[in-house]
Amino acid sequence: MKPCSxxxxxxxxxxxxxxxxxxxxxxxxxxxxxxxxxxxxxxxLPARMPDVLVVDIRLPGMSGVELIATLKPRFRELPILVLTMYEESDLIFDALKAGASGYLLKRVAGEELCDAVRQIQRGGSPMSPSIARKVVDSFRAPTLPEPEGPRLSPREQEILGLLANGALYKEIAGDLGISLDTVRTHLRRIYEKLHVHTRTEAVVKFLGHKR
Incomplete structure (x- = not known):
């Protein structure tokens, strides 16, 4: 098997x-x-495209968030993992909105970082526990009615919460006691309601409506 670049x-x-x-x-x-x-x-990057891009947030000149926002419209399939020391909510959501697929803190152990790279290459959304908690808590925060916002069922919101926490489809099926086909059906409806095409876009768009 070809190594992950x-x-x-x-x-x-x-x-x-x-x-x-x-x-x-x-x-x-x-x-x-x-x-x-x-x-x-x-x-x-256009000439040497990796399988996974690992990006810091605070950089000289253009920031990591600006880099992600510039790259994603051109290379939508490129998985980008943020690796930073910053865990402010605004930075987290800015990075996810820009197109990051995962968000880890630099204090993560080396083995966990390597596992996160493998997970993101498989389509997962790895996050440090404290980051995942902030994302999941966003689903629980009370919100005012938003007539123009997406209306997702409680089960759809539950699935999005698991996605935000980095769960794979088969893990969601196991956690909720439903079939993989049922998970895919829910996701298809979620994508249609939110007018998105990827799991990261779905999580970020829904969180944006709830903030």
Whole structure:
């Protein structure tokens, strides 16, 4: 099996080298590039597209969120994992709205980071526990009626909450005691109601209506 190729956008050189060494130590991973700025990444990525892009939020010049927002319209299938020390709610939701598929804090253990890369490549949305809690709590926060917002059933909201927490389809089916086909049916209806095409877009759009 071809190793998962990873590119890193991180301005802290010692950390970037540490991340590169970590990923290269995994038999199923290889590092294509390590960029010290978003601008450098933008210049090189079209010619050397990785399987997964790992991005910091605070960067010199263009921020990580701006980089994600610039890349996603052009490369919609590129999974982007945010790896940062910042856990403010605004930054989390800005990154997810821009198109990030996962959000991890830099204090995460090396093994967990590698597992997150594997998960995001499989279509998951890995998040550090404290980040996932903020996302899930957004579903529980009281909101005023929004006539123009999407109207999802309690089960659909439950499924979106599990998606936001990084669960895969088969895990959702097991947690809720329903079939995989039923999960897919719910997701198809969710996508139709929210006018989106991906799980990340669905989570972000619904959270945007609830904030």
């Amino acid at each position: 990873i590119s890193i956008v991180e301005d802290n050189l010692p950390l970037a080298e540490e991340l590169q060494a970590l990923f290269e130590s995994q038999p199923d991973m290889q590092v294509l590039d390590a960029f010290a700025s978003a601008e450098a990444a933008l210049r090189a």
